[in-house]
Amino acid sequence: MSTRIYLGLLTIFASLWFTNHAFAQTSLSADEIVSKANLAAYYAGKDGRSDARMKIVDEQGREQFRQFVIIRRDREEGGEQDILVVFSRPSDVRNTSFLVNKKPGSDDDRWLYLPGLDLVKRIAASDKRTSFVGSHYYYEDVSGRAPQADQHELVGQDEQYYQLKHTPVDASNVEFAYYTTAIDKTTFIPMLINYYGASDQLLRTVEVQKVETIQGYPTVLESKITDHLRNGYTLMQFAFTHYDIDIPASVFSERSLRNPPQEWLKRR
Amino acid sequence: MNKWGLVLVLLSTLSAVKAEQEWSEDWGDSWQDTKDTQLFQGFIEYARGQKIQPATGTNESLNELRARIEWQDTFKKVKVEFKADAYYDALLSKSEGGEVRELNALIPLGEQVELTLGRQILTWGTGDYLFINDLFPKDWQSFFIGRDDEYLKAPSDAVKLDIFSKHINFNLVYSPQFDSDRYIDGTRLSFYLPGSGILQPDGLNVQRPDDNEVSLRAYGKLNAIEWAVYGYRGFFNSPEGINTNSELFFPRLRVLGASLRTTIGAGVGHIELGSFASLDDTSGNNPNIPNSRTKLLLGYEQELVTNLTAGLQWQSEKIADVTAPTAALEPSQQKWQNLLTLRLRHQALQQKLTNNLFIFYSPTDRDHHLRLSSQYRYDDHWSFTLGLMWFEGKTTETFWAQFQENNNVYFRTRYNF
Numbered sequence: 001m002s003t004r005i006y007l008g009l010l011t012i013f014a015s016l017w018f019t020n021h022a023f024a025q026t027s028l029s030a031d032e033i034v035s036k037a038n039l040a041a042y043y044a045g046k047d048g049r050s051d052a053r054m055k056i057v058d059e060q061g062r063e064q065f066r067q068f069v070i071i072r073r074d075r076e077e078g079g080e081q082d083i084l085v086v087f088s089r090p091s092d093v094r095n096t097s098f099l100v101n102k103k104p105g106s107d108d109d110r111w112l113y114l115p116g117l118d119l120v121k122r123i124a125a126s127d128k129r130t131s132f133v134g135s136h137y138y139y140e141d142v143s144g145r146a147p148q149a150d151q152h153e154l155v156g157q158d159e160q161y162y163q164l165k166h167t168p169v170d171a172s173n174v175e176f177a178y179y180t181t182a183i184d185k186t187t188f189i190p191m192l193i194n195y196y197g198a199s200d201q202l203l204r205t206v207e208v209q210k211v212e213t214i215q216g217y218p219t220v221l222e223s224k225i226t227d228h229l230r231n232g233y234t235l236m237q238f239a240f241t242h243y244d245i246d247i248p249a250s251v252f253s254e255r256s257l258r259n260p261p262q263e264w265l266k267r268r
Numbered sequence: 269m270n271k272w273g274l275v276l277v278l279l280s281t282l283s284a285v286k287a288e289q290e291w292s293e294d295w296g297d298s299w300q301d302t303k304d305t306q307l308f309q310g311f312i313e314y315a316r317g318q319k320i321q322p323a324t325g326t327n328e329s330l331n332e333l334r335a336r337i338e339w340q341d342t343f344k345k346v347k348v349e350f351k352a353d354a355y356y357d358a359l360l361s362k363s364e365g366g367e368v369r370e371l372n373a374l375i376p377l378g379e380q381v382e383l384t385l386g387r388q389i390l391t392w393g394t395g396d397y398l399f400i401n402d403l404f405p406k407d408w409q410s411f412f413i414g415r416d417d418e419y420l421k422a423p424s425d426a427v428k429l430d431i432f433s434k435h436i437n438f439n440l441v442y443s444p445q446f447d448s449d450r451y452i453d454g455t456r457l458s459f460y461l462p463g464s465g466i467l468q469p470d471g472l473n474v475q476r477p478d479d480n481e482v483s484l485r486a487y488g489k490l491n492a493i494e495w496a497v498y499g500y501r502g503f504f505n506s507p508e509g510i511n512t513n514s515e516l517f518f519p520r521l522r523v524l525g526a527s528l529r530t531t532i533g534a535g536v537g538h539i540e541l542g543s544f545a546s547l548d549d550t551s552g553n554n555p556n557i558p559n560s561r562t563k564l565l566l567g568y569e570q571e572l573v574t575n576l577t578a579g580l581q582w583q584s585e586k587i588a589d590v591t592a593p594t595a596a597l598e599p600s601q602q603k604w605q606n607l608l609t610l611r612l613r614h615q616a617l618q619q620k621l622t623n624n625l626f627i628f629y630s631p632t633d634r635d636h637h638l639r640l641s642s643q644y645r646y647d648d649h650w651s652f653t654l655g656l657m658w659f660e661g662k663t664t665e666t667f668w669a670q671f672q673e674n675n676n677v678y679f680r681t682r683y684n685f
Contacts, residue, residue: 058618064648090648091309091338092684101492107531109492116418118391122494124535127571134619134645175574232618254487255432259374259382262342 043081044217045243047073049264052238053089056135059231065089066133069265073247079104082252086260093133097257104146113257120257129174136204136225136234160185176203187211187218202228215243240267310336310351310685317414317678325458325468329413329676331358347374349388359456369423384428389421390441392485392496394527394538396611397626398583400563401498401525401542403483403505404441407450412457412671414641414655414678422450441483443502448476448518451506452671460670468673474507475517493530498542499523509548510556519557520547535570552589560588569611579611606632620645628668635661635669653680 049071056064067089073082085098095115102108107125114121128140149169156163161182168174176195183190193206210222219241226233245268251261317330334355341348351370357363372386393402397420410419426443452459458468481502488495500523507516525542542563549557562585569579585605607630614623626639641655657676661669 056618062647090684091311092648092651094309094338095340107534109531116389116416117421118389120391122529122531122536122538124570124577125531127574127577130571130575130615131619136618230618250432250434253432254489255430255437259347 043074043077045215047071047245047247048241048243049245049247049268050238050241051267052236054133054135054137054237055235057233057235064134066093066135071247071251071261071264073249073252075249082249084252084256084260086265087133095260097260099252099254099257101252102144111254111257118258120254135236136227136232137236141225155180157185161191184211189218189220204228214241217243242268307339308685309338311682312336312685313416313680313682315415315678315680317676319673320675320677322458322673322675324466324673326359326456328359329456329674330415330678332356345376348372349374380432382430382432384426384430387423387425388428390424390426390428390483391421392439392487392498394529394540394567395565395583396567396569396579396581396609397628398565398567398581398607398609400540400565400583401485401496401500401523401527403481403500403502403521403523405447405449405505408452408506409450409456412452412657412674413676414653414657414680416653416680416682422447436486436488439483439485439487443481446477446479446481446503446518448503448507449505457671457674460665462665466664466670466673472507473515475511475513475515477503477518477520479503493528496527498525498527504546504558508558519549521545522547532568533570535568537568538566540565559590562586562588575615577611577613579609579613581607581609583607583609602632604632606630617644630666630668633661633666633669635659635663635666637668637671649684651682651684653678653682655679 049069051067051069053065053067056066058064066087068085068087070083070085072084075081081102083098083100083102085100087093087096095113097113099111099113100108101110110123110125112121112123113119129138131137132139132142150166151169153165153167154162155165161184164181164183165178166181167178168176171177175197177198177200179193179195181190181194182192189208189211190206191208194202195204197203205226205228206223207226208220208223210220211218212221213219219238221238221241223236224233225236245264247264251264311334313334313336315330315332315334317328319325319327319329332355334353336351336353339350349370349372350368352366352368354366355364357365368387370387370389372384372388375383375385377383390404391402393399395402399406404424405422407415407419407422424441424443424447425445426441426447429438429440429442431438431440453472453474454467454469455471458466461467461469479502482500483502484499486497500521502521503518504521505518507518509517509519511517522545523542524545525540527538527540529536529538531537540563544561544563546552546558546560548554549559552559563583564585565581565583567579567581569577571577583606585607587603587605590603607628609629610625610627612623612625615621616623622643622645624639624641624643627636628638629636636659638658638660639655640658641653643651643653645651655678657674657678659668659671659675661672663669664672
């Protein structure tokens with residue numbers, strides 16, 4: 001069960017799925033499976049970098065773009081992680097950067113740098129289910145939803161997929177009633193995820209459209225999230241992904257927010 | 269429009285056209301660097317602001333067309349940054365102009381040391397629109413007439429030395445020539461002049477110091493707590509003193525301070541302290557020079573519900589040696605000055621719409637300043653902003669109340685490229 005995915009946003013956008021739903025070996029308990037899936041999904045390689053971009057399309061067909069580089073480093077296997085995101089497009093967010101210290105089991109520490117004001121702003125960790133930079137992805141899609149936040153249930157399987165259903169433990173702080181996933185039996189990548197409301201109406205759909213193995217880690221290179229309520233969608237792509245590049249811990253600091261570390265952001 | 273203004277506008281137009289082409293083609297298989305596809309970034313903006321029935325002063329607060337060019341590149345690890353505006357400002361007697369906002373080189377000196385030379389925007393401290401240890405120049409005029417927040421910060425011509433280490437980092441900023449705030453001087457806005465009431469004078473007689481200023485910060489992070497200590501030696505940022513020639517001047521100032529910032533519960537809290545020593549009037553005897561004072565700021569920000577964030581701040585200022593009212597340009601003089609701020613930030617329509625409410629309220633002076641704005645980001649290029657600035661108070665001489673003739677509405681249309 002070497003479900004390995006790459007880092008950061010990648011993980012991020014694929015992550016919900018891994019963490020919550022890799023019930024591959026039915027001989028294992030649900031908790032064991034989730035724990036293994038979490039490790040495999042979030043902690044592939046000790047660090048890495050990737051280019052990423054999003055195409056955001058609203059209900060009127062208007063398109064917006066976001067392009068950024070993301071670097072990630074694990075502080076400890078299965079524990080805290082540092083993530084730095086530096087935007088290059090569009091021009092009004094160019095050089096804007098995010099620094100996240102992800103702390104499983106606790107609130108993440110997050111900072112935002114606004115270059116026009118030279119301002120390093122600390123962001124409250126609570127706004128998890130709001131749009132990530134105007135896209136249809138949520139911050140929680142980015143930082144990862146804790147496995148303990150949902151109850152997981154294997155509802156079916158065929159040759160290719162495990163079918164799962166996930167119900168939030170605390171329904172008061174999420175907009176969905178439950179969600180379902182289809183997880184690839186070979187790669188353990190969730191290829192389809194559907195969020196439903198209280199009366200079973202479909203709210204959001206995530207589809208993984210392209211997976212490649214990079215340095216031995218199956219990596220999502222393309223996915224699409226559709227917002228069925230607003231009739232909009234966001235396409236997400238990753239490229240120039242590299243793992244295990246030995247990023248020092250000191251790179252994830254206020255210094256890098258103000259002056260992005262080109263040595264680690266550049267393509268390899 | 270002067271020559272370089274014209275060049276900027278031309279460049280921005282060309283870049284805009286080029287950018288448009290790149291964007292539409294870009295979502296294929298090409299993953300070009302921004303640098304390769306677009307040499308310049310920036311925007312073109314038209315802004316218009318109107319005062320609401322002023323009894324004194326001008327009616328218009330803002331009427332300008334502005335073109336911004338931004339360029340950045342790295343040469344052998346030296347990062348060069350350039351940002352400049354060309355503008356046509358209908359409210360100025362000399363309408364065309366330009367300003368370089370940033371032109372600096374960041375030079376790494378080994379792994380742990382960086383030097384930034386040139387014109388730069390500098391910010392530190394923890395306050396939201398409240399500054400204690402950040403004594404870098406602010407543009408209050410821009411702030412009150414509704415320009416983008418970015419313009420609250422005016423550039424410094426400085427040398428910045430950064431030293432980084434595992435537990436403690438240092439910034440040392442030296443400006444050979446003191447950079448003052450762009451204070452309210454009557455160009456666009458009226459204010460209270462002691463003995464004269466609310467006026468919009470035709471400029472002020474101000475004596476500028478021919479001297480340097482130095483800012484220092486040591487900072488670090490202990491677990492999730494950000495700490496910093498600060499030092500400053502220079503001048504009051506606005507001409508708050510009156511000299512023997514009845515000119516306004518910038519009295520000498522030394523500030524020592526510290527701050528902490530960390531997450532508290534579901535939000536972020538901060539505390540900042542600053543001790544201001546008025547070096548030209550250490551005893552507080554000279555009524556024409558502001559006294560020494562201590563400022564304390566507490567703040568907390570948290571998301572209330574999805575897409576609605578609230579921030580509260582309380583600032584208390586204790587003015588030393590207060591005996592009698594002073595004649596200095598400080599409108600009110602009480603031993604304690606308190607200030608409360610509230611921010612509500614709301615986002616909707618997939619973050620295309622951002623609404624902001626910010627209120628400064630002084631229970632001491634019983635005056636307030638309200639800032640309301642709505643920004644609609646139509647797409648990656650076009651954005652529209654509508655806003656209201658309101659000043660009100662019980663009298664005419666307190667800090668916010670003195671601007672009561674400047675209540676204004678404004679809008680801005682911006683094209684980003």
